[in-house]
Amino acid sequence: MSQPQHKDYAGAKLGMWLFLFTELFLFGGLFLLYATYLARYPQDFARAGKGMHIVFGTINTVILITSSLTAAMAVTAIQRNDRRRVLYLLGGTILCAAIFLFNKYLEWSSEIGRGIYPNSPRLAAGPPGESVFFSLYYLTVGLHGLHVLVGATLLSVVAWRVKKGIIHAGDYVLLENGSLYWHLVDIIWIFIFPLYYLLL
Amino acid sequence: MSEQHHIISYGKLISVWLGLLFLTALTVWVSRLDIGVGHVWGSLAIASVKAGLVITFFMHMRYEGRLLRWLLFFALAVLAIFIGFTFFDVLYR
Numbered sequence: 001m002s003q004p005q006h007k008d009y010a011g012a013k014l015g016m017w018l019f020l021f022t023e024l025f026l027f028g029g030l031f032l033l034y035a036t037y038l039a040r041y042p043q044d045f046a047r048a049g050k051g052m053h054i055v056f057g058t059i060n061t062v063i064l065i066t067s068s069l070t071a072a073m074a075v076t077a078i079q080r081n082d083r084r085r086v087l088y089l090l091g092g093t094i095l096c097a098a099i100f101l102f103n104k105y106l107e108w109s110s111e112i113g114r115g116i117y118p119n120s121p122r123l124a125a126g127p128p129g130e131s132v133f134f135s136l137y138y139l140t141v142g143l144h145g146l147h148v149l150v151g152a153t154l155l156s157v158v159a160w161r162v163k164k165g166i167i168h169a170g171d172y173v174l175l176e177n178g179s180l181y182w183h184l185v186d187i188i189w190i191f192i193f194p195l196y197y198l199l200l
Numbered sequence: 201m202s203e204q205h206h207i208i209s210y211g212k213l214i215s216v217w218l219g220l221l222f223l224t225a226l227t228v229w230v231s232r233l234d235i236g237v238g239h240v241w242g243s244l245a246i247a248s249v250k251a252g253l254v255i256t257f258f259m260h261m262r263y264e265g266r267l268l269r270w271l272l273f274f275a276l277a278v279l280a281i282f283i284g285f286t287f288f289d290v291l292y293r
Contacts, residue, residue: 010265013268014267014268014271017268017271017272018271021271021272021275024275024279025275025278025279025282028279028282028283029282031283032282032283032286035283035286035287036286036287036290039287039290039291040290054228058224058228061224062221062224065217065220065221065224066217068217068254068258069213069214069216069217069258071258072208072213072257072258073210073213075208075260076207076208076209076210076213079205079207080207176260179258180259183254183255183258183259186254186258187251187254187255190247190250190251190254191247191251193224193227193247194227194231194243194244194246194247195243198227198228198230198231198239198243199231199239199240199243
């Protein structure tokens with residue numbers, strides 16, 4: 001006798017949200033570190049912030065917001081049983097993730113070329129606040145970049161399963177959870193952008 | 201499936217996206233103004249509105265039940281307590 005397959009849609013989504021809250025606290029801790037050091041070294045932070053590439057930051061913000069739009073539209077498309085469009089939209093999100101990471105590579109290369117990286121001789125010789133600013137910048141943005149990589153991988157797996165017909169209009173919680181994860185990555189960046197690129 | 205799922209139209213999602221782009225332009229513009237410490241609060245306020253838009257529409261929170269809404273409220277309240285109580289210490293040392 002075959003057992004009916006048990007599906008708990010609300011439970012799957014609740015689990016995802018609980019995981020997202022732990023991610024929120026992970027990055028929340030890093031933002032708290034930023035805020036307390038900003039209170040201690042306001043002048044050093046202002047000087048360090050002037051050295052950031054605001055153009056890269058702005059372009060990457062627009063790219064991530066757009067990738068979130070296509071991820072959200074993919075959920076609408078699967079609900080309307082338009083699998084072809086789901087694949088295009090998820091492809092758009094994954095492409096945006098790749099462009100984001102490529103920009104990050106160019107940005108970090110330029111910064112490392114100028115002698116700005118954790119424990120570099122230039123930062124070690126400079127004021128302590130600047131060194132803290134860039135250490136936190138590399139840690140926070142690096143961890144965020146890792147999340148972009150994980151999210152893009154997750155959405156690739158989801159797209160593959162949509163193509164295979166495992167995810168369809170009647171059972172799409174994996175797509176919805178993948179999209180939720182992607183939006184969290186977007187939200188984290190929405191806070192990183194003003195704090196590191198614009199504030200000072 | 202027994203549950204009813206709300207479908208958000210493409211048009212609505214695109215309007216939210218346009219709103220997010222506008223707020224991004226606004227936050228860059230505000231950062232060029234010479235308003236001192238107002239930058240910090242202005243930037244954080246705009247970022248919070250953007251995050252709110254993403255959570256409400258892209259993440260479907262507007263159409264979720266009471267459980268998820270309260271959990272989100274609780275998580276944000278805990279985060280605010282962490283940050284607020286740390287600053288009671290840091291600012292008045």
